[in-house]
Amino acid sequence: MNSFIETERLLLREITLEDIDGMYALDSDPEVHTYLGNNPVTDKNQIVDVINFIRQQYVDHGIGRWAIIDKSTNDFIGWTGLKFVKELTNNHINYYDLGYRLRRAYWGKGIATESAIASLAYAFQKLNADAVYAMADTANVGSKNILQKLGMKLIETFDYNGSPSNWYKIERETFEKRLPMGKGI
Known part of the structure; x- marks a missing residue:
């Protein structure tokens, strides 16, 4: 299992089949799926496919x-990070x-922001990306606030x-101004 990033509170690593229970707890929660189409999973076989x-x-x-792991408890918090999208989305x-995506018990603790900053640093430092995009349902105020806090x-x-969704973008230069590259990962 590969670990990619360690922050003050978190370990970001590959998601493995050992994460089935944590992923199921996350994606079977209807509140977590409020802005994701309201379609929570109903059995663990769906999680295996994911x-x-x-x-x-x-x-x-x-x-x-990547899986987000609480360094102090080894608890599965949720997932974060990047994916490379090859399908046409918003042109x-x-x-x-x-x-x-975080389990509800971890909402409001700055974990999404902390893990997203580390993910953006990885995108610009390790993947040499010029820009990173994100989207969020227009009614999802929590995600909107996080993405704007990141400088997106x-x-x-x-x-x-x-569903109406907001489309966000951050370029390398903007990220570097907000977080000097030496402080990322």
């Missing part, structure tokens, strides 16, 4: 979402997408699978 999909992204693109293709700029609102 984990296998993420692991294939590691093989195909050298990147995929974009072949781009890095920033995302995160709201570019536009668009229809994503029948």
